[in-house]
Amino acid sequence: MKTRTVQVGDVVFGGAAVVLIAGPCAVETEDQLAATARAVASQGARVLRGGAYKPRTNPRSFQGLGPDGLRLLAQVKRETGLLLQTEITAPTQLDDFAAAGVDILQIGSRNMHNYELLKTVGRSDFAVFLKRGYMATVDEFIQAAEYVADGGNDRLILCERGIRTFESRTRFTFDVGAVPALKTLAPWPVAVDPSHAAGRAEYVGPLAKAGVAAGADAVMVEVHPTPPQALSDGLQSLDFAQFAALVAELKPLAAALGRTLG
Numbered sequence: 001m002k003t004r005t006v007q008v009g010d011v012v013f014g015g016a017a018v019v020l021i022a023g024p025c026a027v028e029t030e031d032q033l034a035a036t037a038r039a040v041a042s043q044g045a046r047v048l049r050g051g052a053y054k055p056r057t058n059p060r061s062f063q064g065l066g067p068d069g070l071r072l073l074a075q076v077k078r079e080t081g082l083l084l085q086t087e088i089t090a091p092t093q094l095d096d097f098a099a100a101g102v103d104i105l106q107i108g109s110r111n112m113h114n115y116e117l118l119k120t121v122g123r124s125d126f127a128v129f130l131k132r133g134y135m136a137t138v139d140e141f142i143q144a145a146e147y148v149a150d151g152g153n154d155r156l157i158l159c160e161r162g163i164r165t166f167e168s169r170t171r172f173t174f175d176v177g178a179v180p181a182l183k184t185l186a187p188w189p190v191a192v193d194p195s196h197a198a199g200r201a202e203y204v205g206p207l208a209k210a211g212v213a214a215g216a217d218a219v220m221v222e223v224h225p226t227p228p229q230a231l232s233d234g235l236q237s238l239d240f241a242q243f244a245a246l247v248a249e250l251k252p253l254a255a256a257l258g259r260t261l262g
């Protein structure tokens with residue numbers, strides 16, 4: 001199916017550019033967020049990701065800064081001009097996200113089946129970055145996207161982020177075949193998230209390259225100034241040098257495919 005373009009600010013998903021989305025798993029401190037934003041922007045990232053509300057599997061894990069995290073995101077957007085992408089976990093957060101200047105609402109893997117949340121964002125005019133449920137088939141994923149689109153909002157980006165299989169050496173199994181399947185079966189741009197699939201920083205680059213080679217329109221990567229100190233997902237987060245090295249490898253690959261990066 002022909003991929004339609006989704007424009008957010010001056011960034012176009014589904015066009016010639018493979019859009020680079022990067023940032024920490026969670027917003028932790030002003031310094032952490034600002035330093036990461038500057039580092040990823042200097043490498044060509046157009047969108048800053050960072051969770052203020054974190055849907056953690058373990059209820060005693062760091063749950064995010066909530067409203068304070070949104071405030072820090074808004075501040076860093078003013079300083080860097082990056083677009084903001086952050087995860088929404090409940091319909092009640094929508095007004096605060098609008099006030100903070102969030103550009104792209106992320107629906108997390110655990111909420112792909114949350115149909116009331118899908119309907120709520122489907123009535124909004126935010127762009128929506130919908131992550132595949134880690135137990136969802138490609139068809140179930142597309143049906144979740146249709147919940148959003150049926151509300152009138154078809155500014156969607158679909159993200160493959162790994163599925164649960166018997167394999168435990170990676171955090172999830174990166175389903176690279178989902179990229180061409182989604183591009184064939186659905187009209188929306190497709191992103192890949194190698195970070196959550198890999199679970200380990202050293203596997204992120206190879207999976208990112210596989211995703212781009214398979215036709216992804218965007219790549220989302222977790223980056224942290226000091227990954228061992230991260231409050232969430234440190235093991236899979238790239239430091240600034242690792243992120244720069246990944247970008248240097250992705251650029252020629254994108255070019256060989258007739259695309260640009262960033």
Ligand code: PEP
Nearest residue numbers: 025108109110131161196
């Ligand atoms: C995230 O992007 O930080 C995240 C929580 O991802 P997922 O919903 O795919 O687990």
Ligand code: MN
Nearest residue numbers: 025222232233
């Ligand atoms: Mn994460």
